[in-house]
Amino acid sequence: MPSSALTAAHPLKDVIASDSALRRFLHGLPGVDAVGLEGRAASLGTRSIKTTAKAYAIDLAISMVDLTTLEGADTPGKVRALGAKAVRPDPTDRTAPTTAAVCVYPDMVAVAKEAVAGSGVKVASVATAFPAGRAPLTVKLADVREAVAAGADEIDMVIDRGAFLSGRYLKVYDEITAVKEACGTSARLKVIFETGELSTYDNIRRASWLGMLAGADFIKTSTGKVAVNATPANTLLMLEAVRDFRAQTGIQVGVKPAGGIRTSKDAIKFLVLVNETAGEDWLDNHWFRFGASSLLNDLLMQRQKLATGRYSGPDYVTVD
Amino acid sequence: MASVFAYAPALESRSIVDIAPSYGLFIDGEFVEAADGKVFKTVSPSTEEVLSEVAQAGEADVDRAVQAARKAFEKWSALPGSERAKYLFRIARIIQERSRELAVLETLDNGKPIKETRDADLPLVAAHFFYYAGWADKLDHAGFGANPRPLGVAGQVIPWNFPLLMLAWKIAPALATGNTVVLKPAETTPLSALFFADICRQAGLPKGVVNILPGYGGAGAALVAHPDVNKVAFTGSTAVGKEIARTVAGTRKKVTLELGGKGANIVFDDAPIDQAVEGIVNGIFFNQGQVCCAGSRLLVQESIQEDLLESLKRRLSTLRLGDPLDKNTDIGAINSEEQLTRITSLVEQGEAEGAERWSPACELPESGYWFAPTLFTNVTQAHTIARDEIFGPVLSVLTFRTPDEAVAKANNTPYGLSAGIWTEKGSRILAVANRLRAGVVWSNTFNKFDPTSPFGGYKESGFGREGGRHGLEAYLDV
Numbered sequence: 001m002p003s004s005a006l007t008a009a010h011p012l013k014d015v016i017a018s019d020s021a022l023r024r025f026l027h028g029l030p031g032v033d034a035v036g037l038e039g040r041a042a043s044l045g046t047r048s049i050k051t052t053a054k055a056y057a058i059d060l061a062i063s064m065v066d067l068t069t070l071e072g073a074d075t076p077g078k079v080r081a082l083g084a085k086a087v088r089p090d091p092t093d094r095t096a097p098t099t100a101a102v103c104v105y106p107d108m109v110a111v112a113k114e115a116v117a118g119s120g121v122k123v124a125s126v127a128t129a130f131p132a133g134r135a136p137l138t139v140k141l142a143d144v145r146e147a148v149a150a151g152a153d154e155i156d157m158v159i160d161r162g163a164f165l166s167g168r169y170l171k172v173y174d175e176i177t178a179v180k181e182a183c184g185t186s187a188r189l190k191v192i193f194e195t196g197e198l199s200t201y202d203n204i205r206r207a208s209w210l211g212m213l214a215g216a217d218f219i220k221t222s223t224g225k226v227a228v229n230a231t232p233a234n235t236l237l238m239l240e241a242v243r244d245f246r247a248q249t250g251i252q253v254g255v256k257p258a259g260g261i262r263t264s265k266d267a268i269k270f271l272v273l274v275n276e277t278a279g280e281d282w283l284d285n286h287w288f289r290f291g292a293s294s295l296l297n298d299l300l301m302q303r304q305k306l307a308t309g310r311y312s313g314p315d316y317v318t319v320d
Numbered sequence: 321m322a323s324v325f326a327y328a329p330a331l332e333s334r335s336i337v338d339i340a341p342s343y344g345l346f347i348d349g350e351f352v353e354a355a356d357g358k359v360f361k362t363v364s365p366s367t368e369e370v371l372s373e374v375a376q377a378g379e380a381d382v383d384r385a386v387q388a389a390r391k392a393f394e395k396w397s398a399l400p401g402s403e404r405a406k407y408l409f410r411i412a413r414i415i416q417e418r419s420r421e422l423a424v425l426e427t428l429d430n431g432k433p434i435k436e437t438r439d440a441d442l443p444l445v446a447a448h449f450f451y452y453a454g455w456a457d458k459l460d461h462a463g464f465g466a467n468p469r470p471l472g473v474a475g476q477v478i479p480w481n482f483p484l485l486m487l488a489w490k491i492a493p494a495l496a497t498g499n500t501v502v503l504k505p506a507e508t509t510p511l512s513a514l515f516f517a518d519i520c521r522q523a524g525l526p527k528g529v530v531n532i533l534p535g536y537g538g539a540g541a542a543l544v545a546h547p548d549v550n551k552v553a554f555t556g557s558t559a560v561g562k563e564i565a566r567t568v569a570g571t572r573k574k575v576t577l578e579l580g581g582k583g584a585n586i587v588f589d590d591a592p593i594d595q596a597v598e599g600i601v602n603g604i605f606f607n608q609g610q611v612c613c614a615g616s617r618l619l620v621q622e623s624i625q626e627d628l629l630e631s632l633k634r635r636l637s638t639l640r641l642g643d644p645l646d647k648n649t650d651i652g653a654i655n656s657e658e659q660l661t662r663i664t665s666l667v668e669q670g671e672a673e674g675a676e677r678w679s680p681a682c683e684l685p686e687s688g689y690w691f692a693p694t695l696f697t698n699v700t701q702a703h704t705i706a707r708d709e710i711f712g713p714v715l716s717v718l719t720f721r722t723p724d725e726a727v728a729k730a731n732n733t734p735y736g737l738s739a740g741i742w743t744e745k746g747s748r749i750l751a752v753a754n755r756l757r758a759g760v761v762w763s764n765t766f767n768k769f770d771p772t773s774p775f776g777g778y779k780e781s782g783f784g785r786e787g788g789r790h791g792l793e794a795y796l797d798v
Contacts, residue, residue, distance in 0.1 A: 031744040033764045036595030046435065048330035048647035056325065240594050275325045276638050283325055 005177045005215030011249055012213060019170040026169060026209060032201035032237060041232035047272045054268070058303050059097050061267040061295075062089060064285040066124055066256070068103040068293045070131075070224070076111045079104055081320040083115025090300050091318065093307065099296065100285040101154060105130070106143055109150035124154035124190070128179060131194075131223035133158035137175060144182040155183050156190040158223060159207065161197045169210055176214035190218035190256055190289075196228030204234055208241035211253075218254035224291060229259025235270060239277040255282065258291025264302040267295055327640075330647040332434045337425045339511065342373040345381055345534065346517035348388035349527030355380035360536075362510055365431030366644050366653035366688040374510050377535035382502070382542040385531040389473040389500040390548055392528030397470045397498035401457030408453030408495060410523040415446045418519070422512060424645070426484055429511040431653030431689070432607050433644045440606075444769055445488040448787075451771035452492035455792060459497060462789055464798040470498035471574055471797055472550030475543040477564075478513075479556045480506035480655050481610040481711075486555050487513055489775075489786050491530060497795040499551065502531045504543055506556075508656045510534035541567070549573060551795060555612070558709075558735075558780045576784025576794045578612065578776055580709040581737030584730035585615030585766060586752065588723070589624045591742035595764065597631045600715070603740060603766035605639065605693050608654055609713040612781070613738035615766050617706055619726050622719045629697065629717065636693050637680040654689040654712065663691050663712030670696050670705035675716070701732055709735070723748065727755045736778030740766045759785075 006013045015025035049057055067086045069078060082102050090096040101122035104112045112123045125147040129135035135143075144155055157179045163171040176191055183189045191211040195204050211219045219238055222229040235257040242253045255278070261267055267290060274282050282288050297317045304312045342359070344351035358376040363369060377385075396404070415422065422445075423437035430437075460466050474494045478486035483505055494501050505513035517532045533539055537560070544552050544564050551574045554564050561579040568575050585603050587596050603615025620628050644652035654660045671677050675696040684690040691712055699706050699716040706716050720726040730739055739758040741749050753761040759777040762768060769775070774790035776782060784794050 030593040031590070033592040033595040033744075036592065036598055036764060040595070040598050046439065046647070047327065049327060050330050051328040053326060053328040060325070271325065280324045 005180055006213060016170070016173060016213065019168065022169045022173065022210075023167060026206040029205055029209060032205055034201055037201055037237060038233045041236045041273065044236070044272050044276055045232060045269045047269075049268050049272065055306050057268045057271050058264060058299050058306070060283065061264070061271060061290065062299050062303070063097040063100060064288055065099040065290050065292060065296050065299070066101045066103045066258075067099045067296060068224070068291055070103070070105060070126060074105060074108055076108070079108045079111045080115045083112050083121070085296070085318055085320045086121045087116055087119040089296060090303070092316070093304070096300065096303060100289055103156065103291065106147035106150065106152070109147050109152045113151040122153040123151060124156055125152040126156045126158075126223075127152075128155075128157040130156070130158055131225040133160055134162075137178060140175070141178060141182050144179055148183060148187050152187055154188045154190060155179065156192055156220060158192045158194060159211070161194055164198065164203070164207060164210075169206075173210055173214045176211060176216065180215040188217040189215065190220045190254075191216040192220040192223055192258070194223055194226060195221045195234045196226045201234070201237055204237050205241055208238050209245065212241070212245045212251070216253060218256050218289070220256040220258055220291065222259045224259030230257030230261055230291070232269060232273060236273050236277055239273060239282070242282070243278045252281065252287065254287040254289065256289040256291055261290055261292045262294050263298050267299065327648050329643070331643065332424055332427075332645045332647060334424060334428070334645065337421045337428070339372050339425070339428070343510070343514045343534070344375045345377050345385070346514065346530070346532040347381065347385045348392075348531065349521065351517070354378055355384070360507060362429060362508065364428050364688075365508075365655050366685070368687050371428060372511065374514070374534045377504065377533035377539040379538075379542045381533055381535075382539055382546055385502045385533055386473055386475070386543070386546050386548050388528035389502050389531055392526060393470075393472055393500045396500050396526060396529050399498070401459060404495060404498065405453045405456035407523055407525050408449050408456060408492065411519060411525070412446050412449035412453060414519050414522055415442070415449060419443075419446065422484060422515060425515060426512050427644045427652070429509050430480065430483060431644055431655050433649040433652040434647055435649065436607060441482060441485050444771070445484050448485075448488040448492045448771045452496035455493075455789075456496040459792065459796070462792050464793060464796055468497075468796040468798050471795060472499060473548060474499045474501050474551040474553060474795065475546060475549035476501060476503040476553045477540040477543065477556065478503065478505055480509040481607060481612070483509040484512040484516065487516055489555070490553050493786070493791045494553075494795050495529065497792055499795050500529045502533060502543060502549070504533045504535055504540045507534070507536045544568065551575070553794065554578070561782060574794065576776070576786065577782035578784070578786060579780060579782040580711075580735055581612045581614065581777065581781050582617055582707065582709050582733045582735045583613055583615045583738035583740070583758070584617045584619050584733075584756075585740040586619045586720075586726045586730060586742065587621065587624070587628060588726075588741075588743040588745075588748065589621040590744045591624075592744060592764065593624070593628065593631060596742040597628070597635050599740060599742060599764070599766040600632060601635055601639070604715040605651060605713050606767050608651060608691070610655060610659070610711050611767065613760060613767065613775075615738065615740050616710060616715060617730075618715055618717045619720050619729055620717060621726075622721050625719050633678065633680070633695070636695065639680065639693055641682055641690070641692065642685060651693060651713065654691050657689055659711065660689040660691060663710055663714065666705060666708060666710045666712075667694060667714055670699075670703060670714075670716070673703050673705070675699045675703055675705060701729060707733065723752060727752060731755075731757045734780040737781035738762070
């Protein structure tokens with residue numbers, strides 16, 4: 001068994017003593033009422049963010065974007081273009097902040113690393129047999145090690161949803177801790193639950209705690225490759241989880257909604273969720289990210305609109 | 321980038337609503353002055369600004385209005401239900417079309433946040449008219465026998481906490497069943513009812529079917545006592561409700577009373593905690609707690625008391641109190657100085673009796689009537705704040721150990737309007753709900769309203785039901 005993420009001093013170390021102890025703990029977490037959760041997310045979505053707050057939110061959101069290309073057709077040229085965009089999102093306005101990271105497949109890490117060199121933009125890589133995660137652990141770990149060796153600053157891993165859904169929580173825990181170990185000290189680990197496949201909110205809360213117990217630096221909603229990805233409700237739920245986890249352990253974990261967030265309006269709603277659920281400690285790109293590719297251009301167009309008073313249109317932002 | 325995410329003010333524009341400097345009484349389709357020429361001022365609770373001067377109904381005006389309603393009743397009740405439905409549908413649509421205007425007006429006159437008038441009050445107001453419009457031609461199938469008859473003239477007196485919504489609860493079923501109406505809105509919030517009078521004209525409603533008499537308690541008393549009123553409907557305080565019951569005792573008038581409450585919100589140890597916290601907040605801080613069915617007594621299982629209170633306090637710290645026209649405001653102003661005084665004195669009594677008071681750090685505006693969201697712990701059944709209806713943003717927290725104790729404490733009140741149960745266990749919801757003596761029991765939610773659902777209380781919370789099919793009965797001779 002891989003070494004545990006929970007040290008002897010960890011207040012929750014007992015819960016991983018056995019599969020049944022872990023199950024008891026996860027199933028002992030407070031339940032989630034779906035109607036109430038979605039209602040709360042919807043009501044926070046009606047916050048009206050204007051003028052200075054909107055300008056702040058847009059820049060903050062840009063700085064939180066993990067600019068992503070995860071296509072079978074990705075080429076070095078495509079990745080270099082993405083890197084350039086991450087470093088200089090708006091060529092017409094150098095005051096626009098850089099994005100948080102570019103997110104690519106492991107074989108593109110080296111290219112991406114070079115493209116963003118010296119800019120402070122991180123390179124994240126989806127390792128662990130993304131997006132299905134259906135490969136032996138040895139393969140997943142090799143995937144991670146390759147990415148880290150190529151210079152990845154962050155690893156986005158998918159959990160074994162099959163093991164989770166069949167109740168083998170300790171297996172999922174062990175995989176996460178093994179990947180965390182493979183990340184070493186140089187790469188932060190984002191754990192992707194694929195919430196659309198976990199199906200219930202109770203499962204999402206349990207997965208969140210499981211991921212955090214196993215040492216995740218970030219918990220992430222989804223791969224962006226299934227029908228249901230990040231929603232305000234599942235992100236709100238994960239924000240509650242990181243808030244409660246810090247209250248209990250003192251350890252702060254980041255949150256990354258991914259997939260389906262396309263407009264500035266949506267992004268701002270997510271920032272309101274962060275602000276009013278986890279709090280301002282999570283309001284920077286070390287603790288909150290957007291996994292999105294088309295979001296950035298809408299943020300930039302909104303930013304230009306605030307600066308000039310006019311909508312510019314899609315030809316005034318770059319297509320990469 | 322290190323600064324906090326502070327929301328800029330997002331004010332709803334006042335320009336959408338045109339408030340006249342003065343308003344008359346609405347009798348027989350016309351705005352008229354009071355017989356004795358009296359007027360009173362209505363102020364905005366959040367600023368103390370005078371919004372308008374309104375004619376004040378007296379006994380002679382009540383008589384005039386009842387006679388107009390009596391005359392209109394002949395034709396109105398003789399219309400086929402489908403014809404009455406057309407008017408009600410038209411009113412409902414006009415309300416929807418003018419909903420933003422009405423929401424701003426209600427916020428100005430009442431002090432509640434625009435978020436609530438926009439997202440809760442107005443949609444429900446329209447929904448009530450739509451719902452009862454649908455019943456108007458189906459009364460034969462409502463379960464009261466074939467061809468149930470209307471009662472005649474309905475005298476209706478409504479409170480200031482949901483001025484337009486309470487008007488809808490009263491007027492929609494009355495008109496659908498063929499009655500005509502004389503309605504007295506509360507003296508602190510007459511404006512939306514007067515705008516509704518204008519909507520009646522806009523809808524072409526026959527003269528005299530709806531009459532609106534702004535005024536004080538005296539006008540309400542005269543209306544209730546008027547010999548030509550066939551049905552009395554009242555929503556308001558238990559004390560006034562008792563007066564009304566005495567007045568109509570021995571007459572042939574039908575009465576429904578919807579009075580005070582001291583709702584218990586019961587949180588079991590297996591509750592969905594985050595949603596329960598939202599439900600508690602919604603239960604007591606919705607409309608500044610000025611809700612008859614507010615969940616003003618939190619009964620929390622002792623084993624989770626500490627965790628729940630911590631979550632609740634953290635959540636209260638995120639509530640935004642301030643200008644009710646700001647779309648981001650969660651807590652608006654208290655409706656009147658008088659109500660603020662009452663809340664303040666009950667809260668002081670709570671402290672004097674030894675309960676522990678807590679409020680989040682919260683800056684109150686300088687003008688207007690404001691009260692910070694307040695939490696009392698160490699409260700027992702013997703405390704005044706656990707027994708008296710405060711009608712303000714004040715939550716009393718009590719504990720229990722077993723379901724039996726929760727039920728006993730929840731029922732141990734002179735009231736019986738609402739209750740809430742929070743648990744993930746379905747069988748417990750059903751078992752506990754069956755034992756609670758309350759007109760509405762919500763499970764894993766609170767303060768949810770729908771026109772299809774009957775509403776009303778037990779014991780000192782009144783009698784009769786409003787809303788749903790049951791709400792028709794109060795306006796039919798059955």
